[in-house]
Structures are given as C-alpha cells and as structure tokens.
Amino acid sequence: MPPNSKISDEHLSINVTDTDIPTPNRGGSLSWNNVTYSIDLKTKDDNGKPKSRTLLSDVSGEAKRGELVAIMGSSGAGKTTLLNCLSGRLGTGHLSGSVTLDGRPRNRKTWKKLVAFVEQDDQMYSNITVRETINYAARLRLSSSRYAKAEKASLTDDVIKSLRLSKAKDTYIGDGLTRGVSGGERKRTAIAQELVGNPEILFLDEPTSGLDSNSAYAVLENVKAEAIRTGRIVILTIHQPSNEILSLLSKVVLLAGGSTVFFGPVEDALTHFASLGYTCPARKNPADFFLDLLTIDEETHEEDTARVKKLQEAYRQLDQSNVPVTHPSEPKISMTVSLDALPGDSPEPAAGWSNNWFTEFLILFERAWLDVLRSKPVVIASFVRTAVLVILIGFAFWQLDKDQRGIQNRAGILFLWPINQVFVTIQPIVATFPLERVIMLRERSAGSYRVSSFYISKVLSQAIPAVFYSMLACVPLYWMIGLQHSAWKFFAWLLINALETTAAVALGFMVSSGVETVQMAMAVAPMIAVVFLLFGGNIINNGSLGWWFKWLHYVSPIGYAYRSFMQLEFRGLSLSCQPDEPCTPTGELVLQQQDLNGLSVWACAGILVALSTWWFLTGYVLLRKTSKPKMKVL
Template identity: 40%
Template sequence: MSIDTKAEAVASPAQGTPAPRDSGLEWRNITYDIPLPRKQRKAALAASANGSSEKASPAANSADQGNGVRELKAGDRRILNNISGHVGRGEMLAILGASGAGKTTLQSILSARLGSVGTLSGTVTFDGKQRNPNTWKRSTAFVEQDDCLIGQLTVEETLRFAARLRLPNAAYTRAQKDERADQVLDMLRLNTAAETFIGNGLTRGVSGGERKRVSIACELVTEPQLLILDEPTSGLDSFAAYNVVDNVRSITRRTNISTLLTIHQPSYSVFCLADRVMLLARGGVFYDGPPGEPAAKYFSALGYSPGEGVNPADYYLELVSNLERNEEGEARITRLLDAWQDQIKKGPIKATQPSDGELTKATAPGDKPSPSSDQSTVVASSPGVEKNGILPEPGSKEAEDKRAVVADKYSTWPITWPEELMILTHRHFLQQIRDRELLIGTQAQSIVLLIIIGLAFLRLGLDNKDVLARIGALFVIPTNASFAVLFPVISIFPLQRQVMLRERSAGVYRTSAFFFSKILTEIPGQVLQRVFFYLVVYWMVGLQPRRYGVWIAVNLLQVACSVSLGLFVGAVSPTLNVANIIAPLINVTFLLFAPTILPNPPPWFIWIRYISPLTYTVMALLQNEMHGLVFRCSPGETQCYANGEAVLDSYGLTTFTVAECIGFVFAITFAFLFMGYLGLRIVAKPRFRYTNA
C-alpha cells in the first residue's frame, strides 16, 4: 500500500474549487491508481521502455481535470482522476455512474473502506477536520448493499440488540438505548412491522423494502453524523425504492446529517429525490449539481436532451457508456468531462424550487410515491418517540449536543466485554431456538439414526461373533456424531459470520465476545440434543450397564469437539460451499486413521492418528466397555478372544488410559477453538484506509 502525499495541495483557483468547508463531508483531488494484471502490466512496462504508452482514459486526458495530479505510472490503471466534491449537513448526494465509472471505488475511499491495493492520494475531511481513525468507524453509518440480518429476530428485537451493542454506556442508560431503538423504528416507518420476523429464504418475513429500512435503522441507532448507503434500491421495485430513498431524505433533513448514496439505474422520481447528483464516467465527474430541471438545462445547453418518455437519469449515463468503444463515443465522453471542468470555473449550478407540477412530472410512470417526506415524517409527533422525555427530539439542539457528546465516546468500545458476551449470547440463543427447520431436521436425523443403529446392533451378546459387532458399534456411534453435529454448525455459521463482519467493521464489539458467545450457545445446544440419543442407543446395543457414566461423558465430549471443529471450519471458510468441502475432508481423514479402521498406518501418516479426536474417543469407549467382559468361544473357532483385554491388546488400544484419552480430546477441542478464534480474528479484522489531510 502506498499513499501519495504530494498530491495533497488544494486545486488551483483556475479550477474553480471553493474554499474548504467546515460542515459535512468534503473530498479534494482524489486520485486512485491500481496495477494492471500481470500480462498487461508487462506489456505496458515494455511499451513505456520503448517510448510509447497506453492510451489514457478520457478522464485522464481532460486538460483541466489533470492539473496538479501525479503522472500515471506505466503499468498502472487510473480508476479515479482528481475528483473533488462535498455533501453538506442536511443534504443527500447521489453518486451515479455506469459499471466501471468509479462510483463504488469513490464510495469506498470516502468511507475509508478501500483495500490496500493501489496508490491513493487526495484529502477527505469531515466538518473541516481530518477523519479520526479511532472514532470514524463508530461515528459514521455505512449500509451495505446486501442486507445481512438475522431472520429469526423480529424487527424490534433487531433494533434493540443493535442499540444495546452500539450505544455507549457512558452516554446512554439501558432504558435510553431501548427508547433510541423505538425512535429509529418510528423514523424508518417500521412501526407496523415491529413484531414481524425478519425472515429468510425458508421463512416468510418482512418485505424487501422493509428489510432495507431495517438495515438502515441498525446503522442509524448510533445517531451518526454521516450516512453512506451502497445501492440501497438494488433488488427493489420502483415503489419500494422510492419509499426507501424518500425515507432517507426525510431523516437526512430532520436530523441534519450528511447522506451519500450510490445508486444504479434509478427511476426519475428517485433521481429527483436527491439534493444533488454526481455523475461519473471513466473515473471523472461530468455533472455535479441538482437533478431535475437544472440538470436538464445543463445537458440541453450541450446539445443533449432525452426524448419523450425517456428516463433522463438513464439517458445521462448512456451518453458516457460507449459500449462499442468507437471514436465518436470517446469524443463525446471527453467533451462532457471537459465541459464540466469549464462549468466549475463558472461556479456551482443552483437548484430551483420545483412547483407542484414539476414534482408531478418527476414521478415516472408506474411510481407511487408516498407523501412528501418533509412533512409526513415528523418524528417528535409520533407516539412513543419521546417516552417519558428520556431522549431529546431528533433534530433539536439538545439532540445535536448529545450527538456531539456521544461522538467523543466512540474512541473506546461502547460497552464492556461481559455485556457484549451476554447480549450476543442472548441473540444467538434466540436464533438457535427459533430456527425450526434446523431443530426439526436435526432431531429427525437423530431419531432415524437411533433406530437404524439401535436395530443394527440390537442387544449384542458375548459370543465371539459379537466382538467385531461391539467394536463396530463403538466406532459408528461417535463417527455418526462427528458428522451429524459438524454440518448443522457450519450450515448456520457463514450467515452469522457475515453479520459479524458487518458489525465488526463498524466497531460494534470484540471478536472474542462473538466467538465465546458462539461457544456458549453451540456446544450446550448440541450436547443437549444428543443426550437422548446416547441414553437410548446405549441400552438398545446392550453395553455394560455400570459403565454408562464414562460412556456419556466421552461421547458428549466428542460432540463438543465436533462443534469446535465446525466453528473452526466456519470461521476460516469464506462461503458455505468452501466449508462443505473442507469439513468432510478433515472428518474423513480423521475417520480413516482411527485405530479400528487402520491399526498399522504407514509411518509417514502416523502423526494423523495422534491429532484425530476419533482415535482417543474410540480408544476410551472400547476400554470402558471391554474391561471385565468375558467372551464365549464356540468349538472349532480358530480365532477366539477370551476376554475384552485380549481384544484391546489385539487392536493396540491400550496405549493411553481412559483419563488420558479424555484429556487429549479436551486438548484437541481447545486447539480447534483457538485456531477458529485466530482465524476469525484475522478474517474479521476491520481494514480501513485513510487519505492524509
């Protein structure tokens, strides 16, 4: 990673850049280059050495836009070229651009979520100050495109958990946190859906628009000063999209925050909801001003006007798409980029106050906009918003003062580690007991396997022919548990992991608190579900009645070990598909080198036996069962085991005692948990990248 500090100088007056602002978010001279792929990079470096160079993008060719910007290095590609802009308090800015225009990259830079690859230069300030890495991630709100929510929680529960985790104890009591959740519930117009479950692919829940508003609400509980949304209308119909953006605009004005959103193919009614729009093409800006009539006049003066019935937002972006890559299209893009640089010298484009008729025209066919957000959503007048007068009305001077105090508290963790653990454990517990499909599925699986295994090894006797059957039963039962427990754990972990990554990037809680809460819910939950199975199958198989205590202890410890393996695999696997590949690979390898399957493994594989929990589980179970047994030998049998000790000696199952085997399984369990924690800590570590101010 490299950050170029030489390009920090403010743009020259000739470019028309206004004086630095002390309110809202401002960025100046943002330039970002990334290395080309290896083959293209080699070709570019060779061409540079020969005195030629790759043709630059229209944005980089723009004369004015290139002033004061570092030279593009051979072998690099310019993604953003000297972009400047701002979004003030109480203002909503929409960033639009075709694929590859740079809108997502710009958003990542402004939110400090850009990866470490590439060279970045420029300045980003908020309220006239450099962004503080200690408070930025907690004092700003970032709403991702994908809604990572827990389907088993209601809307109200989701917001209350968010408030209790995110709001600092130094500024809020428990009652105030719950009231803040109610305030946000009202601001996002989610009162009617408060008791509705979020839902998932298998369970019906809230609508798509409500789901998006819940995601926004989770970020707004912290009373942020800046709200950034990544394509909030993606996947929504025009009506739901309008309501979401209209709701966001209302909150922006009501609470006097700065709001920035990227948006893809908006309807014209959504396009006109923004106070300003920034249109990007090839890493440069070709319009930054009010939507609606001002934008239409600007492009009309350049000779570009959409036809009757054409969505102007789509039309403006089509002007710079040039999918055919022809010279005419490239010339048009260059002209639009240069024209905007000329406009910057003249000054910003002023907004006009639309009449009722113009507002009607802004509504695209088929859109059904809700009432104007400026009048329809008055938070203080809604019931329940100021319960007992605990919190000030959003947007009031008292609320602004409290928000400033809260922002100062975000340099440390909002709540203590024990509180994080308690709240996260409660949330995971609710998710676990409400997941009907998983609970019913695992119980049905347990009952079916109980019947099959119990009947297959029903009431084993003490004849010599029953020796192998007894060994088989004591191998199959823990092996079944290792698979039956492992896959339910890894099936739910990836979604929880995504929720955790989103919350960790916002600095909500510590990784250790999340992981320990998973241990406290998953291990007891799986153990309790298996107790009935072990109790019944023990008597069905006909094992020694007085050895039940060690039997249940060893098997339940194997369950805990399988859960720990599932947590480890789930933590280090980026997707469920990857987890489903890794988990069987590890489990089958452990199974293959169990002492009853491969008594004498090759020397180069002997180490696998000693790291396999099944080795110690099977050894402990067989020692527990075989000691004291006397087998009957039929006349004429060439090989006969006189007693259980002879069986143990024959299979080499006396290397360790039962107590030692239990100790080794404990050690392996803790090893899996430790590796899972380290893996999750590495994966979940928030990575922020700030430009120098």
C-alpha cells in the same frame, strides 16, 4: 433522535436548500477534493513493476447536512469505489486527495463511530424480529456508560416509527425457509439498524436494488425525511432512479470512467448538458438521459468515448471557473430542528468499545441463541435425525451377545458411533461463518464488538445444542445395545461422547473460520472427517502405521473416542466360546489384539480436551485474521 423535531407531512416529496439546514460547529459537511484511487494489477510492465489501473481520478464534491447526495453512472464508472473511499472502507490500493468533515481531516480511530454503511446485500439474522434486529444494533453500538438499556429501547422505537416499520416490528426478518418481511421493509430495517447508532453520515450502496418502484421510493422518502429531521448527511449510489426518486435528491455526482462529469442539483445538470448540445427529451427520465450520455457501448466505442471525454473536460473547466450555476429556488418544508440534539454537536466519540467484553458477549449470545432456538426446521430435523439414529442403531445392535460374534458387533458400533458424532456435528457448523461473514464484517466495521466476544458467543450457541442432541441419543443407545451395566462406565461413556462432540464443534469452527464460502467449507469438512475415520484405530491397526502416517492417528478425535469406548466395554468382559471356533475368552485380549491399550480412558479424555482447545484457539486466530475491517482514511 431530537425529541422536538418534526416534519409537516411524512408523505411529502422533500427538497430543501442549503439555508434550510442549521449547520453546527462540527460535522456540517463532508467534502472530498481531488480524490484519486488506483490498484495494482497482476501483470507487470517492461521494468518488472506491477501495472496499475486508475478507478477514480481527481473527484471532488461536498455533501451538507440534510442532503441526499446520489452518486450515479454506468456500470464500472466508479460509484461504489467512490462510496467506499468516502466511507473509509478501502483496504488496498493507492489513495490520494483529501476528505474532510467540516474542514477537519478524518480521525481513523473515531471515524467508524461517526459513519454508518448500508450495503447492497442487506443480510440479517432471519429468525430475529425487526424490532429485535434494531435493538441489538442499539445495544451493541451505543455506549452503555451514556445510554441505559431503557434509553436504547426508546431509541429503537423512535427509529422504527421514523422509518414506518411499526406494523412489521414483530415480524421475523425471514429467509428461504422462514416467511418474513417484504423487500421494502427489509431494506428499511437494514437502514434502521445503522441509524439507531446515531451516525453523522449515512452511506447507502444501491438501496433501491431489487425493489419495485413504490418500495424504492418509500425507502428513500423515509431516508430523506430522517436526514432532514436529524440534520444527517446521506450519500448513496443508485443506478436508474425514477423521476419521483430524482425529486428527492439534493445533488448528484455523475461519474464516467472514474472522473466527474457533473456535480450539483439535477436541474443544473440538465442545464449544463443542454449548454453543451445535449438536451434531455421532454418525456425522458433524466436518469436514463444521464446514463445514455455516460455509457460507452462496444458498437459505438469511438463516438461514445469522444463524447465522455468532452463531458469530462467541460466539467473540469466549469469546476475551475468557480462560477456558481443558477437554478430555480426549491420549495421549503415546515420543520423544527433542535441544535442541541443534532448528532454533529455531540462530543467526539470515544475511540474504544461501547460495551465491556462481558456485556458484548451476553448480547451476542442472546441473539445467537434466539436465532438457534427459533430455527424451527433445523430444530425439528435435529430431533427427527436423533430419533431415527437411535431407532436404527439401537435395534440393529439390540442387546448384543457376549460371544465371539459379539466382539465384531461391539467393535462395529463403538467405532460407528464416534464417526457419526463427528460427521453429524461438523457439517452444519462449518457453514456458520461463511454464511454470517457479511453481518460480522458490517458490524465489526462499525466497531460494535470484539472478535473474541462474537466468536465465543457463536461457539457456545452451537456447542450446547450439539452436546444436547448427542446426550439425547447416547443415553438410550447405551442400554439398548446392552453395554456393561456399570454406573461409572455409563457416566464415562457420556463424558467421552460430550468431549468428542465438543472436539467436532471446535474442528468445525476452525474450518469455518478459515474458508470464505459455504461450498469450500462443505468440501473441506468431509475430507478431514474421512482422514480421522481412516486413522481412527479400527480400519487400520495403529501398530502397523508408518511414522509418516502415525501423526494423523494422534489428532483423530474418532480414534480417542473409539479407544475409550473399547476400553470401557471390553475391560472386565468375559466372552463365551463354541467348541469348534477360535476363541478370545476375555475383553483384555481383544484390546491387546487391536493395540487399544496404552492410553487410559482419562488420558483420552484429556487429549480430547487439548484437541478442542487447540482447534478453538486456531479458529479464533483465523477468524480474527479474516474479519479485520478494511479501513483506509485520507
């Protein structure tokens, strides 16, 4: 941010003219001309070709530095579609026209470094503070070769001060379980983490949605001040702004049915509509007046449609005449802008990554690990769950006897425990990417990091606590149950537990990468776990399986853990017999009867490693496919 930039009054309602903002050689304005966008429908015409629907038709306009340009219109008018077209966030459909930055076409490779996009859903990590959220964005987006870590921290503090977040900087973002910042502070934090990357252009989708009037005004007042201070272009969509918010807007783009009905200052819009016979009542909010003009109601469809077409045609003629509309001079403000510090004067950003892979990984792992450690309800619940399982299972199977009844009891606990490990581990992990996909796509669209660094950081941040809780439970259980007192068998028990838990983590991430919603993840995960349970080697004897089912046994981590545990416990175990009961005197006979010989403990360990690797890699491929940012640049 320019160190010598200032605004005379941070609470001032700001309006500026074009002459107020110095225009650098590059990035002075964003222009769009005759932008048309259509999508193919599933239905087909008589010739068998897909029918199409036009969402935008010949839309033109311009946004200059320091301006707040608002796209307005009724629902379905094309507001968000136009915003996505200008920001380059469209991945499908047919797009034509031109969008230029200071008269030059956009460069697909560097465009994402020049723009920032604040979505309507301002999802962030709930257990990270405001300052940490902004600082992580700075560390990920700003080049390490140009900015030292201390400089990124200083930029973070500058943005916090500019958006008046100083009082909330050490407060968690919060969610339904964790108390956090207010709605206005949350929205300003979402904007701040985009501004800290020093973009040329800031796009905002419904930034006032869900906020009260005071918070909404405060958010846009801060954005306006920041736009003037840095000479940044700001384009936003907004539905029904208040009079106070309208006073902050430099220009409005009024859309109806995907076409422009007016582009220019609010005062000029009122003058233009009045010349057509539509005068805004004295006490009516102009924004409400605009929406009334542009909305097509079902009950008055023909009348409203005729009015909208009249407005579209009137603006088309006005636009073609190229006659400037005169409007009253607007008040200026006292400010100083350093041309050397303007983002538009900076060199063309590099098309590559801001950090090397390892730096990305360290930053992402630090953030993910903090989020895990600070999730107090989850941490407490995990410890309580572990303690309850140890107490219930440990005392239910306390010091098992080495007799014939002990065979069933041992087989029962040695099958129950790997089942528990899979179910307990996989359930929370499958929700990871569906919950964080919005964050990931937003950060990936900004070119913040590679998929691989993000994926591995998430895997490690979830695998470490999963294995930790597994070890915390299986150490006391081994001695409470009374399994064989052998050092190598005890450590082999720990190893197989860790490997099976890791396999469950890998399976969870594979499912999480391949589904879009939490509901879908929660439906798929138990189904897979039940299949692995069924073919785990205890319920159905593996030797009796047909070839069409046997392959399921080969991919069951429960089966390999169960086989390993049974071999560790029953090999070398002597069992007592009563005179009046069938007798299986040795553990080796038990293994033979249940068809659990063959693969050794170490072979099972190797297969668990192979399954984990396979599922981790599959998860990465799926995540890479589903997290590719949409980008269509004219």
